[in-house]
Amino acid sequence: MPKNQKVKHISSNNTELLEKITSLEERLARSLADYSNLEKRIDSQRQLFITLATTSILSKMVEVLDNFYLAQNHLNDPGLKMAIDKFDSVLKTEGLEEINPLGLEFDPHSMECIETVEGKENFVIEVKKLGYKLNGHVVRPAQVSVGKNLPN
Amino acid sequence: MSNKIIGIDLGTTNSCVAVMEGGSPKVIISSEGRNTIPSIVEPVKKLVGDLAKRQMVLNSKNTIYSVKRLMGRRMDDPEVKKSQAASPYKIVAGKDNTACVEIDGKVYTPQEISAMILQKCKADAEKYLGEKVTDAVITVPAYFDDSQRQATKQAGEIAGLNVQRIVNEPTAAALAYGLDKKGNELVAVYDLGGGTFDISILEIGGGIFEVKSTNGDTFLGGDDFDQKIITWISDDFQKQNGVDLSKDPQALQRVREAAEKAKIELSSAAETEINLPFITQKDGQPLHLTKKLTRSELEKLVDDLIQKTIGPVEKSLKDAGVSKRY
Numbered sequence: 001m002p003k004n005q006k007v008k009h010i011s012s013n014n015t016e017l018l019e020k021i022t023s024l025e026e027r028l029a030r031s032l033a034d035y036s037n038l039e040k041r042i043d044s045q046r047q048l049f050i051t052l053a054t055t056s057i058l059s060k061m062v063e064v065l066d067n068f069y070l071a072q073n074h075l076n077d078p079g080l081k082m083a084i085d086k087f088d089s090v091l092k093t094e095g096l097e098e099i100n101p102l103g104l105e106f107d108p109h110s111m112e113c114i115e116t117v118e119g120k121e122n123f124v125i126e127v128k129k130l131g132y133k134l135n136g137h138v139v140r141p142a143q144v145s146v147g148k149n150l151p152n
Numbered sequence: 153m154s155n156k157i158i159g160i161d162l163g164t165t166n167s168c169v170a171v172m173e174g175g176s177p178k179v180i181i182s183s184e185g186r187n188t189i190p191s192i193v194e195p196v197k198k199l200v201g202d203l204a205k206r207q208m209v210l211n212s213k214n215t216i217y218s219v220k221r222l223m224g225r226r227m228d229d230p231e232v233k234k235s236q237a238a239s240p241y242k243i244v245a246g247k248d249n250t251a252c253v254e255i256d257g258k259v260y261t262p263q264e265i266s267a268m269i270l271q272k273c274k275a276d277a278e279k280y281l282g283e284k285v286t287d288a289v290i291t292v293p294a295y296f297d298d299s300q301r302q303a304t305k306q307a308g309e310i311a312g313l314n315v316q317r318i319v320n321e322p323t324a325a326a327l328a329y330g331l332d333k334k335g336n337e338l339v340a341v342y343d344l345g346g347g348t349f350d351i352s353i354l355e356i357g358g359g360i361f362e363v364k365s366t367n368g369d370t371f372l373g374g375d376d377f378d379q380k381i382i383t384w385i386s387d388d389f390q391k392q393n394g395v396d397l398s399k400d401p402q403a404l405q406r407v408r409e410a411a412e413k414a415k416i417e418l419s420s421a422a423e424t425e426i427n428l429p430f431i432t433q434k435d436g437q438p439l440h441l442t443k444k445l446t447r448s449e450l451e452k453l454v455d456d457l458i459q460k461t462i463g464p465v466e467k468s469l470k471d472a473g474v475s476k477r478y
Contacts, residue, residue, distance in 0.1 A: 055185065070430035074438040108199060112206040115401035122210075128402045138184075143402070146210050 055139050058096055062132050062140055065091075069130070091132075099131030099142045112141045119147025157287040157316060158277045159324075162266060162304065164220040165346030165373065167191050169273040171281065177328070180280045182272075189276070192217045193268045195260055200272040212240035214255045218347060219265040221370065222251040224300030231370060263303050267310035274311055288313040294320040294352045295366040322352035323361045332356055338364075338474065344461065347373040351465050353472035364472035367464035372457065374415075380453045381411035381445070385426065389441055395434050403432050407441075418447045 001009070068084050088098075099110050101124045106113060110131055111124065119125040124144045131142030159177070161168040166188040169180045179187045182201060189201040192208065193216045199207065208215045221235045222243065232251045236243045244259060246252035252259050270290070277285045292304050301318045308315035322341035331337055336357040343350040350368040354361055385407055386397045397403045410426045417424040428441040469475070 052185075067429050074430055074433070106207065106210065108203045108206040113208075113210040114405050116210055141206060143405070145401075148210070 051135070051137075054094065055134055055137075058091065058094060058132070058134060059139055061091065062096075062130075066129055095134055096139070097133040099133055099138070100127060101131070101142050101144060102127050106144070106146045108141075110138050110141055111144050113146045114143050115145045116148040117145045118149075121147055121149050123147050155284070155286050156281055157289060158273070158285055160270065160273050160288055160290045161321070161324075162220065162269065162290055162292070162307075163191055163345060164218050164348050165191055165375070167269055167273060169277050171277065180277050182276045183279060189269065189272060190217075191220065191269055193219070193265050195258075195265065195268065196256055198268070200268050214241065216241055216253055216255075216260075216265050219253070219262045222253070222262045223266065224262070224297065224303040225251050227251055234371065261303075263307040263310060266304070266307035270308055270311035270313060274313060286312075286314050287316050289317045289319055290315055291319045291321045291324045293350055293366070294322050294363045295350075295368075320352075320361070320363060321350070322354055322363070322366075326354055326356060326361065332359055332361070340465070340469070342461070342465070343368075345373050347371070347375055349373060349461055349464070351461070351468045353468050353474060364474075365468045367468035367471070369460060369464060372460055376457055377415060377454050378408065378412045380457065381415060381450070382407055384453055385411065385441070385443060388443065389431075393434060393439055395432055395439065397432060400432055403428075406431065414445050415450065418445065418450050422447050 065084075065087055068080070068087070072080050072084060101107070101111055104124050106122050106124060110133070114128060117125050123146065124142075125147045126145040127142055128145065129140075129143035132139045156171050158180070159170045159172075161170075167190075168188050170177045171180060172178070181187055182189050184202040186202065190205045192204040193200050194204045194207065194211060194214055195216070196214055197207075197211075204215055208217070218235070218239075221231055225232050226249050227243075227245045228249070229251070232243065235251075242254040244252055244254045246259055246261055250261070252261050253265065254260075270288075274285050274288070288308060290304055290308055292301055296304070305315045305318055321343065322339075325341050325343065326332065326339055331339055334356075337355075339354045339356060341350075341352045341354060343352070348368065348370045349372040350366065352366045353364040355364050356362075382404075386404075390396055397407055406428050410428055414424045414426050423444060423446040426441065426443045426445060430438045431441045432439050
């Protein structure tokens with residue numbers, strides 16, 4: 001091949017290669033972005049599953065704990081109180097927060113009204129069961145008696 | 153961007169939303185973490201589902217449940233009269249004597265109430281999918297007439313949904329079980345739900361679903377089964393301890409939850425134990441409730457309810473021109 005044809009050939013190869021590099025760089029950048037998004041999604045899904053699993057187990061645990069509170073209401077035993085406090089502190093470590101709305105205004109987001117009694121209209125008069133939150137999300141609403149200005 | 157279509161079971165007692173994911177249906181979890189949404193609405197405070205249910209006792213005049221019973225019906229319909237007798241909220245005549253509800257002087261159509269449920273279904277689906285949802289398929293009972301189907305479609309539109317199809321509930325059930333892929337089939341769909349019982353006879357062939365007949369009992373469902381167990385437990389406790397548990401709302405609530413749980417357990421176990429420590433007290437002493445319930449005992453308790461379904465089943469078979477075989 002004559003010299004200037006060779007130069008043209010190399011030059012056009014070069015342009016092709018540069019275009020190919022640009023295209024591959026773009027695709028690489030997109031793939032890396034997709035990969036990063038996928039990682040984030042997997043991580044948030046994993047977090048979601050952990051939260052769901054924990055919520056499920058903790059919900060069951062607090063249902064059982066309810067019975068110990070009922071027992072304590074009747075027995076008033078210092079040993080039982082210690083045992084309940086231990087249970088409570090473990091739940092707290094797992095991120096569980098108590099909802100005790102005694103005297104607060106009724107709010108269906110964190111409470112369930114099971115009866116109305118005479119008392120301050122729309123305020124919680126008695127807490128029948130404590131509620132619980134996990135990471136700010138209500139796992140079990142508190143069960144309460146709400147006041148109504150009932151006629152005598 | 154392709155929009156996912158959601159499937160909504162707009163039920164009398166509970167509603168459910170699902171979406172197709174990887175070729176199979178996935179039930180969408182509500183923002184309260186449950187896989188069904190109670191069909192309960194408080195339109196003034198704009199509460200829907202579990203939130204509305206939690207304040208029902210406090211606010212019974214303003215909390216609408218089972219609005220599906222009024223959907224597309226007129227005031228003189230016997231179903232509406234039955235609802236009027238049983239509901240703490242006001243049922244009044246709207247345009248053209250259609251059944252509506254009245255709260256704090258404002259009249260709401262069943263479409264508007266149902267739309268609030270559908271709006272929640274849409275919102276929860278959007279949260280789960282992480283994208284906007286605009287299209288939906290909603291199921292209705294096979295016996296729903298044109299005005300009832302139109303009302304359901306309207307409810308979807310009020311909720312901001314493009315209702316692609318209104319599908320018959322028994323048809324959806326048959327599709328879910330792949331019965332359309334089995335050649336020509338005559339299928340009975342026995343749907344005993346939370347509050348209503350529906351029997352439908354379908355003829356399936358060449359991808360076409362023909363509803364041959366429908367029947368049912370609009371005031372018979374799982375809740376009635378729970379009630380049988382609750383009554384059995386309370387009557388026994390009264391006899392043994394002389395205390396009426398129904399007078400204590402907290403005790404009654406515990407019994408109700410335990411009864412439903414026991415009923416569910418007996419689907420897979422032959423017997424279950426109901427244990428409610430410190431259920432109440434008498435003369436300052438705590439009382440505990442322990443009762444064993446076997447599956448055969450449960451079957452005895454609910455036998456008259458099951459028998460109540462036989463009449464409608466026989467009638468629907470007769471209307472479909474099918475002879476029963478025992």
